[in-house]
Amino acid sequence: MNQPLSYGDAIRIDGLRVSFSSKLILKDVNLAFPARTISVVIGRSGSGKTTLLRALNRLNECFPGCETSGTVKMQLRDTVVDVYRDGLPLAELRRRVGMVFQVPNVLPVSIGRNLALPLRLVLGIDKREIPDRIEEALKSVHLWSEVRDRLKDRATTLSGGQQQRLCLARVLALQPDVLLLDEPTASLDFRSAMKIEELLLHLKEKYTVIAVSHSLSQTRRLADVVVVLSGGRIVRRLSSSEFSEHQAVEALLEAAF
């Protein structure tokens, strides 16, 4: 039933349509995302970028009036999963397809508990093992040295950039296969944004990363593949080599910004 995806692809989307209360947001999207690369989705506001991202971890369904059709196949560890048909539990899917949002959404608890809660509730990690896992996760986003002495402080006392890295750590702690990033640096200052970007370039060695971006320069720095959405359709898909050509960028500017 589930044929393997084409070589090198981690995700394959076919005939994806998503509507909210009968308003069609994504119209027949066909697309593949290669494994262990950063794919950047760009497009104007309202072009359906966020909806496309949320279709991959089925987060659209948290909103009223959502209807989805089409297939999304995904390579998760050793198996290929048809996300909307194979009956993979939602919680499991969302653990494997981690998401970071535009505005950091730390849980209303302490820094430590932000990691301990998902580790315990979602992965069922033993209590004694949790401190080590927390340290590991915070180190993976270079946050450990900054917060090691204040794990009991509320997460909202961190700066925006730190909160966003905490959110990333929370996602990474759950051992995902795919990372979805919805404009992860949009609410951050320049330095914090650069830190996150560095992290992402490093993370793509292990994960398939799909990011939405509003910044052309960021897209240039990060993207291996650029996908342009317009009016709920894919209008362009470029590799990084094509993207570096001057004319292509001009065309992109025209289409997406």
Added chain:
Amino acid sequence: MERLLERLFVAAAWLSALFTLAVVAIFIGFLLFRGFGTLGASLFFGNVPIMEAVTGRLPVWHGIWPAVAGTFFLVVLSAAMAVPLGLASGIYLAEYANGRWKSALSFAVDLLAGTPSIIMGLFGFALILFLRKTILPEANVCLLMAALCLALLVLPYMVRTTQVALEGLPESTRIAGPSIGFTRWQNIQHVLLPASTKALLSGVILSVGRAAEDTAVILLTGVVANAGLPASLTDKFEALPFTIYYLAAEYRTPEELDRGFGSALFLLLLTAALFVAARVLQRAFERDRR
């Protein structure tokens, strides 16, 4: 012209604010003036020694201690019934119910919220009569019955505040849990409820305050002047708001009237203390969550 209108508007806004402040100040000032002098052991215990009164070994006839104790039990009992039920209903309405079922339930809650308390009292009274004629011949007006009716009275406050608190959470908070693989209930328990403790606590305070001050419900379901300390859940009892009403309506000496003012002042202080306690609780709760 427009500038004049704006100035008038600002002036009116200032005046309204001042008016509210003035009313509260006059109200509290008057209570303090008439009631402060009576605050003291004799207001609560009359001429009975404190230890004897508190333990109930000697009855208190000329003090409000039995009423204080009665109000305390009444409030604790009705909160114990209304708060969990209200929380649960609020969570259900905000997170699970939808469509027609949700609007029907919301309508029922609105209806309950709009029910005058005297009707709730009559309902309790009728319920007791009904119980007497059917399964419980010995049913009578009592503490438990009054608490039950009070719980019904304050239930909609609790339901509404819970629902509004949960529905008012920003989208980013709402989807934080699901996006990391929390189930619906895990999300409610570990994200949504902790994120709205403040609002939930104010719901509890509102309910408790309402339960503490209502007179009409208990009037028909078990409050009695000079009942003394309630001996059990099925016993008659005294309560502060009723005592105030009773003293104000039927005082025989000026001292008794002063005692009424003293009781009113004490009820006000009690409510204020509740607010403070709720704040402290909330702080402690937040610390605990770390």
